[in-house]
Amino acid sequence: MSKNYDVVILGAGAAGLMCAIEAAKRKRQVLVIDHANKPGKKILMSGGGRCNFTNLHTSPDKYISHNPHFCKSALSRYTPWHFIELINKYRIAYHEKHLGQLFCDEKSKDVVDLLLAECQKYGVSIQLGQSITEVHQRAENQFTLVAINAVHYQCESLVIATGGLSIPTMGASGFGYNIAKQFEMPVHPTRAGLVPLTLHKQDVERFASLSGVSQDICAMVNKQSFKESMLFTHRGLSGPAILQISSYWKAGEAVVINLCPHYSIAQLIENTLKISGNQSLKTFLRHLLSKRLVSILWSADFLDKSLKSLSSKEIAALEKSVHAWEIVPNGTEGYRTAEVTLGGVDCNAVSSKNFEANAVKGLYFIGEVLDVTGWLGGYNFQWAWASGWSAGQFV
Template structure:
């Protein structure tokens, strides 16, 4: 027997569950299904298990999209203050960290439980371990789906399948394939918010620095800049500043790292030179940076020299390394450790108000499957909530 629902949502993640609750509250019969064992798996591991569920300050400038105006409508109609209100209504305690990031005091599971409670109150049904085998548009209207747990029909179909990041959580290109099946363009995808990897020669030089973290300002070739922590790893560079800049980096391009953000390295060196001319370069820079990093960055012979033994040219080079260390990284760690996927279903073929396809009536796309990528810091979850709400109010 074929089951019929007004709305079927493929994907029980952040966007899918948000959409299900809103559609259900409108009196629509709703089914959310997913081939995973549990809903909200990406929510559960996010933010070190505390879930950075949104940000106090969210704007279109915090997103990458082929059409930079696309995100404006949904974000304006469902701002982060609305989601914070929902969190508070459910009695979830939270705290603010740097840059307006909001985290649960206790556990990310609270956010999943909140969404499941909302779905339950709204009458939306959830079906896990359910695999989609085949999908087609029905002649009259809507869609027919064959799944591992039976045949389904619906008037509105919402694709909330996510991107390719974190394949160990079950990420697949399924959403993109489905979009193409229905005539949608999918823009080139790549790993986003992802650590960089060393070239072989730089790995030998810097892998021993693994675990060292320093504040830094990193600039991409296109001028985009972030000031946050930089973390050295065995494989390369990570930390918030690196993850942020990875969205704006292209293979082969250099990244520019200021290891003394907010400070003028030439002036600092001149100041110490005038006060302690016989102080070694090693001891001078070790006041500002970890000793192991200093020894990896500079030549041993140079480090042993007193400041007054260094020529102007040498001091300029040292200052340039401190304020503008240029590195060409080998690549990124890819989808395995990426937090998000850049690119996806082209927003040119989607309504920015409802998330409905302009190609196929009743077909909607929400969340990470679309060509919308937020910065690190709660922005991708806010897009999930806002796009899920937009579709939920329309589907």
């Protein structure tokens, strides 16, 4: 059995559904295929179930890619305000959490329902629970897709919106990368991004009692830094600051952590000496850091010292241990808990205007399958909307 469409989109996620809507608006006959049993699975679980659907501070410098200029065109043509207009059209209540992050007041399903309503409005067909086993190009702008149940789909434009490898329990796979390789397109090595860091055994044991403790910090790797909270876990470190820096961290590197980014320890000691020089270092530090963290990082003898008894050398050492605490992670939690996948289809092989493969007429790549990875906080959804919208004007 063979079915013919103008456009077939593989992947019923954020990018795929947005592309489908825009293509259907142009009177194209569109089919979206996904092997999952529900559309928008990643949308549904995002933002703690409230979907951090965009970020007001979206700009190209918030994205990681071997071609940092690639994302500029799409992000400038479809901005957060365009998606907010769609959110308002469906009267979905939302709020800004912090740092420009916009969340639904109610539930992530509101965003999925919005996308499905737009798909229905413009006549998009969605086929769920369908796995594609083969893709063939019969001629320019002519593709045949073979499904696992032997159904053949024919199309002029084939859009790969299959996402990355993160969270395999939701069905993530390397299918999109395999399609790119099949058509001899370069693919950058992939790795987990926005992911908790694990620690070496001795550090896991050392910080075991801190599991669940949160601390506002500034995490740094090379020249990149993020000032947010860090969470100790039973395996290592997590929290927004750690998830952010994980995308820049490479195996073997130390993460430099400023445990007190809002104050200078040396200056605070100097100020405190004027009014309470007999105060113990332990009492002083416990006003700034978790009690348990303080007792682990410094010896009891050192903590029992009064502030006025500290030498300039000791203050300098304390300052370094607070503002530049170094720890070398053992690795990451991997794709199992990663929010995104770094690397992917080489952007130099794809048009930044219409997302068509330069060497394969009619083949398009959008969303996370490309080598474009956003920061935490709605940036990856905005990339999905922008890349999907942009491709939808041309497929």
